[in-house]
Amino acid sequence: MTPSRIPPLQISAFTATSAVGVGKAALADALAHSRSGLRANDFGASPLPTWIGRVDGLEALQLPEALAAWDCRNNRLAWLGLQADGFMEAVAAAHKRYGPTRIALILGTSTSSIGETEEAYTQLVDGAFPPGQQRPKVHTPHSLALFVQQALGLEGPSETISTACSSSAKVFASAERLIRLGLVDAAVVGGVDTLCGSVLFGFNSLELVSPEPCRPFDADRNGISLGEAAGFALVERGRGALELLGYGEASDAHHMSTPHPEGMGAERALDDALARAGLATDAIDYINMHGTASTKNDEVEGALVARRFPATTHASSTKGFTGHTLGAAGIVEAVISLLAIETGLKPGNVNTTTLDAECGPQIKLQPARGEVHYALSNSFGFGGNNCSLVFGKGAAA
Amino acid sequence: MMTTPKTPTLYIEGPAFWAATLPGWEIASAVFRGDGAPADPPAKRPSPQLLAPAERRRAPDTVALALEVAGAAIAASGRDAADLPCVFASAHGDLGINDYMCSTLAADPLLLSPIKFHNSVHNAAVGYWTIGTGCMAASNSLAAYESSFASGLLEAAAQCAADQRAVLLAGYDMPAVGALASVTTSREMLAVALVLSPTRTARTVASFEWSLAAGALPATRVRSDAARALEVNAMADALPLFEALARGESEALSMTLSPTLSLQLQLQPELQLEALN
Numbered sequence: 001m002t003p004s005r006i007p008p009l010q011i012s013a014f015t016a017t018s019a020v021g022v023g024k025a026a027l028a029d030a031l032a033h034s035r036s037g038l039r040a041n042d043f044g045a046s047p048l049p050t051w052i053g054r055v056d057g058l059e060a061l062q063l064p065e066a067l068a069a070w071d072c073r074n075n076r077l078a079w080l081g082l083q084a085d086g087f088m089e090a091v092a093a094a095h096k097r098y099g100p101t102r103i104a105l106i107l108g109t110s111t112s113s114i115g116e117t118e119e120a121y122t123q124l125v126d127g128a129f130p131p132g133q134q135r136p137k138v139h140t141p142h143s144l145a146l147f148v149q150q151a152l153g154l155e156g157p158s159e160t161i162s163t164a165c166s167s168s169a170k171v172f173a174s175a176e177r178l179i180r181l182g183l184v185d186a187a188v189v190g191g192v193d194t195l196c197g198s199v200l201f202g203f204n205s206l207e208l209v210s211p212e213p214c215r216p217f218d219a220d221r222n223g224i225s226l227g228e229a230a231g232f233a234l235v236e237r238g239r240g241a242l243e244l245l246g247y248g249e250a251s252d253a254h255h256m257s258t259p260h261p262e263g264m265g266a267e268r269a270l271d272d273a274l275a276r277a278g279l280a281t282d283a284i285d286y287i288n289m290h291g292t293a294s295t296k297n298d299e300v301e302g303a304l305v306a307r308r309f310p311a312t313t314h315a316s317s318t319k320g321f322t323g324h325t326l327g328a329a330g331i332v333e334a335v336i337s338l339l340a341i342e343t344g345l346k347p348g349n350v351n352t353t354t355l356d357a358e359c360g361p362q363i364k365l366q367p368a369r370g371e372v373h374y375a376l377s378n379s380f381g382f383g384g385n386n387c388s389l390v391f392g393k394g395a396a397a
Numbered sequence: 398m399m400t401t402p403k404t405p406t407l408y409i410e411g412p413a414f415w416a417a418t419l420p421g422w423e424i425a426s427a428v429f430r431g432d433g434a435p436a437d438p439p440a441k442r443p444s445p446q447l448l449a450p451a452e453r454r455r456a457p458d459t460v461a462l463a464l465e466v467a468g469a470a471i472a473a474s475g476r477d478a479a480d481l482p483c484v485f486a487s488a489h490g491d492l493g494i495n496d497y498m499c500s501t502l503a504a505d506p507l508l509l510s511p512i513k514f515h516n517s518v519h520n521a522a523v524g525y526w527t528i529g530t531g532c533m534a535a536s537n538s539l540a541a542y543e544s545s546f547a548s549g550l551l552e553a554a555a556q557c558a559a560d561q562r563a564v565l566l567a568g569y570d571m572p573a574v575g576a577l578a579s580v581t582t583s584r585e586m587l588a589v590a591l592v593l594s595p596t597r598t599a600r601t602v603a604s605f606e607w608s609l610a611a612g613a614l615p616a617t618r619v620r621s622d623a624a625r626a627l628e629v630n631a632m633a634d635a636l637p638l639f640e641a642l643a644r645g646e647s648e649a650l651s652m653t654l655s656p657t658l659s660l661q662l663q664l665q666p667e668l669q670l671e672a673l674n
Contacts, residue, residue, distance in 0.1 A: 001562065003560060046506070100657075101609070101611040101657065101658055110518065110519075114495070114498075114499075117495065117499050117577070118498075118499050118502050118503070120499075120576070120580075121499035121500060121502065121503040121576060122503045124576050127575075127576055127579070128576060128579035129576060129579045129580045133580065134579075134580055135580070136580050136581055136582065137542065139577070139580050139581060140488065140489055140540070140542055140581065141488075141489065141490055141519055141540035142488070142540045142541050142542040142545075145541070146542060149655070155611070155655060155657045155658055156609075156658065157548070157551055157609065157654055157658065158541065158548075158654070158655060159539045159540070159541045159548045159551075159552060160539060160540045160541065161537065161538070161539050162490070162518070162519030162520060162538050162539065162540060163518075163519070163520040163523075163536070163537060163538050164518045164519075164520055170537065173535075174537075174552060174555070176559075177555040177556055177558075177559040177560075178555055180559055181404055181555055181558055181559055182404070183404070183551075183555065183609055197502040197506055198498050198499075198502065198514070198517065201502060201506040201507065201509045201514075202498075202509055202511075202514035202515075202517065203514075204507075204509075205509045205510065205511040205514050206511045206514060206515065207511075249482075249535035249536075249537070250533055250534065250535060251524075251527035251532055251533050251534060251535070251536045252527070252528075252533070253479075253527045253528055253530070253531045253532055253533050254528065255528065256515045256516070256521065256524050256525070256528070257515040264533065265533055268533055381518075381520070382515055382518045382520070382521075382524065383518060383520040383521060383523065383524025383525075383527070383536075383538075384524060384527060384528065385520055385523075385524065385536060385538075
């Protein structure tokens with residue numbers, strides 16, 4: 001069933017904080033100069049031999065007194081991310097325009113505060129959490145949205161979407177539905193995920209972690225580099241300079257941790273996103289691919305882009321810059337797609353030297369500049385959970 | 398009190414329920430109406446038929462719970478699961494696997510099991526559901542602490558109304574395990590499911606009007622002792638709706654989304670043709 005076209009929504013503010021720095025300027029600079037933010041793994045007591053996208057300064061960051069009960073690495077990164085690019089001020093202005101109950105808060109995360117729960121397990125007293133860890137709202141997936149809701153003073157519908165690596169792409173879909181139905185006028189969407197033992201040792205147990213900086217779509221790629229990031233966007237009813245035009249959500253119905261071999265779920269997400277935007281593949285100027293640098297993902301996604309897009313489309317994965325930020329990947333790459341539209345910067349594939357022969361001419365190693373009217377961002381997760389987003393330049397641009 | 402504009406009327410099919418004391422909608426609805434007694438002895442764990450016997454034994458508790466009620470809701474709705482977008486909600490995800498992950502990481506992180514790791518994602522249950530049913534539609538997995546069912550219902554209702562297609566909703570939580578039990582209060586197992594449809598069908602059991610209301614409105618309380626005994630579970634905010642569906646009376650329900658926002662439902666039961674025969 002092909003979805004109908006949706007009215008565009010304006011993206012009135014957006015920001016991302018990752019291993020390449022705090023806010024959009026640091027991100028755009030890294031993308032323009034093909035500067036990776038990855039470093040040799042120095043996270044935790046016994047670091048695995050891999051590379052990570054770690055955000056500096058979180059260890060020393062202190063939450064304001066009123067929010068101190070929410071303290072954990074994930075909420076600290078959320079707080080750092082909210083300070084960038086005037087995002088808090090933009091939300092405060094929307095708060096005045098619409099009222100706090102008319103703004104939804106929909107955030108994606110894969111592991112939320114589990115790093116704090118891991119920490120608590122090293123501090124047990126008689127098999128129980130010590131007094132300082134008796135914080136039930138921190139040791140639960142919704143910790144992130146509960147914290148951000150209080151930090152922003154929002155009172156609208158709030159949920160945490162946790163569909164692994166598609167989490168913070170799907171937030172745009174949920175927000176669009178609430179706005180279209182008139183349940184809210186605007187939504188703060190985004191996602192935050194932080195490095196923790198669960199994901200470093202978990203992906204290691206699946207033999208998906210590279211001992212080197214990840215090389216998306218390289219013929220010799222050998223796994224992912226994990227990263228951490230926070231990103232947010234303010235989505236409002238009406239037209240604007242930057243717009244959400246479409247989204248597609250679909251399932252592989254294939255395997256928990258391996259993508260569908262023909263990319264059927266990914267292609268369905270792509271087709272639904274294009275249908276909602278009322279566009280064909282040849283309209284897309286830039287594709288931010290999921291491109292994790294795992295053998296399977298890149299093979300399947302590379303083939304999908306090669307068979308569906310014209311040679312003129314510029315496609316790249318930015319995982320080599322930030323690492324795979326899991327539940328935050330969707331929003332970080334949405335921000336990169338919005339920056340591409342705003343500035344004309346189409347990033348390359350950093351770290352990659354020899355493209356896999358199965359990739360089409362769309363995937364570019366070097367960044368390029370040019371008019372970007374329409375950008376597509378792909379996010380695919382464990383459980384075969386796929387989401388594609390289409391953003392565009394609005395009439396107001 | 399400020400309420401949102403009129404949203405389309407939606408229709409409920411195939412209510413499904415599982416708790417150890419109320420293992421299935423037939424027994425749960427009878428007990429909620431005051432027409433029956435809880436299972437004695439209580440059931441141990443659901444065994445969803447969607448999984449092969451070996452998988453069924455190995456499945457994490459949340460997967461067993463979710464697949465049991467999702468399968469029952471689909472069967473009662475008479476629909477093909479492959480066609481339905483699905484929204485799964487769980488406040489905490491699989492607390493047993495979280496306990497395993499955190500304990501193993503504290504002891505020897507290199508011993509972490511790859512299967513436990515991929516089962517640790519919050520969307521494991523909906524992932525297994527889509528794999529088992531061949532469903533390639535949109536699937537979602539969300540958490541909203543003690544308002545997880547109400548938030549899942551809002552997400553599913555919005556999707557059903559916005560896209561004008563039926564949506565499967567499942568909500569489930571399990572007891573806290575190990576050291577997590579010293580901070581996470583969820584106890585017992587509870588799972589619920591239903592299908593939301595944009596149109597009335599022969600399988601419709603109730604219709605509802607829905608809106609958001611700002612302000613600190615009190616949530617509808619449970620009425621039966623059997624439901625009250627399940628309020629220790631993190632999915633307990635689903636209980637008043639399922640009690641109301643069992644009673645089959647017109648009623649207004651208020652479900653808490655946050656201290657200052659609620660989801661208001663005006664529930665209208667459908668006359669059941671089977672019941673008239």
